[in-house]
Amino acid sequence: MATPGTLVLAGTPIGRVEDASPRLARELAEADVVAAEDTRRLKRLTTELGVTVGGRIVSYFEGNESQRTPALLEELEAGRRVLLVTDAGMPSVSDPGYRLVAAAVAADVPVTTVPGPSAVLAALAVSGLPVDRFCFEGFLPRKQGERARRLAALAGEERTMVFFEAPHRTEAALAAMAEAWGDDRAAAVCRELTKTHEEVRRGPLAELAAWASDGVRGEVTVVVAGAGPEPGVAADDDSLRAAVDEREAAGMTRKEAIVEVARSAGVPRRVVYNLVHSKGPR
The missing domain is CATH 3.30.950.10 (Tetrapyrrole methylase, C-terminal domain)
Incomplete structure (x- = not known):
């Protein structure tokens, strides 16, 4: 039985091609198989990087992911290095890739990554x-x-x-x-x-x-932001009033202070407004 190859998940630029790493360029040139979400975008990327893909290029996108995974797994089990790239960012993160990763892991095929933009x-x-x-x-x-x-x-x-x-x-x-x-x-x-x-x-x-x-x-x-108060401003009544007072003393208008305190504490603006104005004129 052949020694299995390696599945390489490569992050590609989400915008500027200058964000591509030197290792990405090397992997594109040296992989036996490059599985790409969009082969046309892959061509544009390699042209901008000045890289020639040395291996075979196959498409691997949402519509054919299930059908293509067994064939790519066979390539890996035969000892070949398969590079997976998507249009932008890291494969399998809201992009094709999970099925192939899961199949490779189940078959004891090594999986590694070329970190990149996210x-x-x-x-x-x-x-x-x-x-x-x-x-x-x-x-x-x-x-x-x-x-x-x-x-x-x-x-x-x-x-x-x-x-x-x-x-x-x-x-x-x-x-x-x-x-x-x-x-x-x-x-x-x-x-x-x-x-x-x-x-x-x-x-x-x-x-x-x-x-x-x-x-x-x-x-x-x-x-x-997640639920609940953010660090710095507690959500109890006295803390909210005090936080507004501090910001007003620092030069904010009352409206600005209320907006910032509500945002920081993770509570509705009207809650802070009502607390501040329930004290009466100041």
Whole structure:
């Protein structure tokens, strides 16, 4: 029996080709088989990198993933090195790859990775939200009822959440999040990360949904704060009032202070407003 080859999962640029690693270029040149989500995009990438693929190129996308996996596993079991790339980012992360990885692991075929750009980590890093604990939820269901049920199940999730979303569904997704978790839940919409027209919009979910109503273009990653208070501002009445007082003393208007405290504590803005104004004139 032949010594098995190796399955290599390679991260590809999510925007700028300069983000491609030297190891990615070497693996593309040396692999026996390159399985690509889109062979045309692979061709553009290798041309920009100045790399010639030395092995056989096969397509491997959502529509043929199940059918192609057994053949690729045979290549691996025959001792060949198979490189898997998707259009952008890391294979198997909301992209084709999981079936082949699972099959290789079950067959005791070595699996390794060429680390690369990740929209998930890039969005987390620039979001301004807590990143010490987070979870990735991929794409929300397209149907309204299924999406609402998914969001309801995440209502108590305390970790920062990361989602992928199609541009034409971004407004609906943000509005559904606001309905499920509150208008004032802090979030960030990261659009076209690392590309020429990169844009990061931060704010409460309701404000972001209103912004998205004008239309969103490009690749979208949404980061949303988890449930419960964020570090720094407790959610009890006295702490919320004190936090507003501190910000007003530092020069903020009362409205600005209320907005920031509500966002930081993870509570609706109206709760902080009512607490502050229940004390009477100051």
